[in-house]
Amino acid sequence: MALDWVGNLVSIHCGPTLGVYQGEISSVDQTSQTISLRNPFHNGVKCTVPEVTFSAMDIKDLKILEISKNSIEVSKQNGPNSSSTTLMPHSGRKDKGGGGGGAPVNSAPVMVPNKAEPRLQEGGVSPVPHYSKSYGSSSCRGPNQATPKKNGLKNGGHMKNKDDECFGDGMDDVLDEDFDFEGNLALFDKAAVFSQIESSERRGNGARSRGTPGEQTPSRYRHDENILEAKPVVYRQITVPQNGMKEYSTDSGLVVPSISFELHKRLLAAAESHGLSLERRLEMTGVCASQMALTLLGGPNRLTPKNVHQRPTVALLCGPHVQGAQGISCGRHLANHEVEVVLFLPNFVKMLEAITSELALFGKTGGRLVSNVKDLPETPVDLVINCLDSHENGFLRDQPWYKAAADWANQNRAPVLSIDPPVSGQAHAVEAKWSLSLGLPLPLSEGAGRVYLCDIGIPRQVFQEVGIKYHSPFGCKFVIPLHSE
Known part of the structure; x- marks a missing residue:
């Protein structure tokens, strides 16, 4: 129901021209695809008008800042499998129930409930949260099915939310399966690789063959050798007229x-x-x-x-x-x-x-x-x-x-x-x-x-x-x- 969203505190990103609006949802019109905010803030400054209405075509991103108690109670009454109303662009369609088709790719953002974040205090400018666009795709849920989320109000509170945002994005399924180190190491044939290196060095007369065929590669040097070409060192630089001396x-x-x-x-x-x-x-x-x-x-x-x-x-x-x-x-x-x-x-x-x-x-x-x-x-x-x-x-x-x-x-x-x-x-x-x-x-x-x-x-x-x-x-x-x- 559209009334499920009323009372939630949201942040609406309308692009670089219109900026960011924050406020409490006062009404959601499914027919005209609009959403209204009461006591709105524009780019951190309180607006002079008591209410602002947005069209779905103007919304680039929408983020839930705080869920009202009424919405939580309604969700509990409806059950975990109940459907909720999702605000869709004009080109989409509204549907009740989880079986509806997904919104087209690159369409306007879907309004989904997100993690709870601190409320904007009146008279102060709060930093704008990180906006991540949630676009519909063929693999997304139905238009009226709310995206499941991990409730941060239990099992850890706010710190649990932070952990989920950093490490809980689909990583649980991946970590369930241990990496097979021994099996992966068995795929590496060490003897064959070293044999190939030695054969390539023999073909290059002691120099490691790298680069294109026929390319002349320099010889390898030790850590204490000079890589610059120089004249050969003459070790007998002192000669005396008497031979046979010590x-x-x-x-x-x-x-x-x-x-x-x-x-x-x-x-x-x-x-x-x-x-x-x-x-x-x-x-x-x-x-x-x-x-x-x-x-x-x-x-x-x-x-x-x-x-x-x-x-x-x-x-x-x-x-x-x-x-x-x-x-x-x-x-x-x-x-x-x-x-x-x-x-x-x-x-x-x-x-x-x-x-x-x-x-x-x-x-x-x-x-x-x-x-x-x-x-x-x-x-x-x-x-x-x-x-x-x-x-x-x-x-x-x-x-x-x-x-x-x-x-x-x-x-x-x-x-x-x-x-x-x-x-x-x-x-x-x-x-x-x-x-x-x-x-x-x-x-x-x-x-x-x-x-x-x-x-x-x-x-x-x-x-x-x-x-x-x-x-x-x-x-x-x-x-x-x-x-x-």
């Missing part, structure tokens, strides 16, 4: 050949003639050696402002030669970085000028200088730096102070770093864990430990003057590890 390699695979001590002396003399004086080499060697020593001592994990009570201790064993001056320079830089440095240097009547100047600078750092082995620490230190040996004077090993210092280093149980160790047929008096070579390495024995190489600033053309073809293997570093071939 060779080393860097982490990136570059070959670094060793040189004899005679060629090493010629190289340093050529560098000095071009302005790379002994003082500059001492400074560069001290910086590189101290940087390596700081890393061995723990680096940023050990040398922090919060760890001043556990400052590392380094013992420097130096002799009266250039190698000893290099060790003093290293000790000065370590002391400047808050390292406890104990420098051992025996007393001599005559010292090299380089040693005298380095000692003067070291005395300004606050480090300890001792000339007797008995004054060295009795407890183990963090690191021992060995600069006792000389390239040119091998007789120093017979001196009492040398033997006493070597015995102390071997008994201290601290790791040893040797700076610029010499090449000697004899066993090393102090077994080193690391050795630091300058410029190019010498053919060191196994007792030198792991070999590192530091850059002391010799230009490329200086290498060429002594017959060495040279390309720097250091990259972004000044100290690099070398591996024996």
Whole structure:
């Protein structure tokens, strides 16, 4: 009956021109296909007229905002299978009973009861609800049969309505049947697919065949490979005039050949003639050696402002030669970085000028200088730096102070770093864990430990003057590890 709709609060969407009207249904005329609203609101603003009448042809969408108690009681009295009047467009027909034909496709909207939503308060603008058009189709219910809905007034109230709107739209029937994972997985023939991939790769000479036939596809690359085409890498970028010498390699695979001590002396003399004086080499060697020593001592994990009570201790064993001056320079830089440095240097009547100047600078750092082995620490230190040996004077090993210092280093149980160790047929008096070579390495024995190489600033053309073809293997570093071939 048309009276079933009277009293319901509805929202009528009349298109972009007329806008949206909301109000209470006052009457429904089945003959003229019109519906009237009392106390209407137009686009959220209350109208000045008490009642507005709409034709079915003007209605684009209609949504029930609130169902009156009278309509609910009438529906209960009529029963769940009773028919109700549906407002149809002029081109349709009205019928009572559920057996009527459906409205044509793309016809005007059918007025169906919808979920209850909050009533529009007078004096305030309420947001317009989401309008979903309900068009008739050949598969729809009859024109006078109301679309069944889930009553949100029981079994959960308003929250139940929200759940039904999100998840209850025809999903119950779908979820009743479990998905057969095992049966679906059995349809995938893994062995056949991988066999097809391998055969396609063999046809493409190792490249994966993709795209159109005959199209050249690029080779596959690992995550650490460069995809840009480049010239092949030449790993032997340094060549020396002497063949058969010991060779080393860097982490990136570059070959670094060793040189004899005679060629090493010629190289340093050529560098000095071009302005790379002994003082500059001492400074560069001290910086590189101290940087390596700081890393061995723990680096940023050990040398922090919060760890001043556990400052590392380094013992420097130096002799009266250039190698000893290099060790003093290293000790000065370590002391400047808050390292406890104990420098051992025996007393001599005559010292090299380089040693005298380095000692003067070291005395300004606050480090300890001792000339007797008995004054060295009795407890183990963090690191021992060995600069006792000389390239040119091998007789120093017979001196009492040398033997006493070597015995102390071997008994201290601290790791040893040797700076610029010499090449000697004899066993090393102090077994080193690391050795630091300058410029190019010498053919060191196994007792030198792991070999590192530091850059002391010799230009490329200086290498060429002594017959060495040279390309720097250091990259972004000044100290690099070398591996024996």
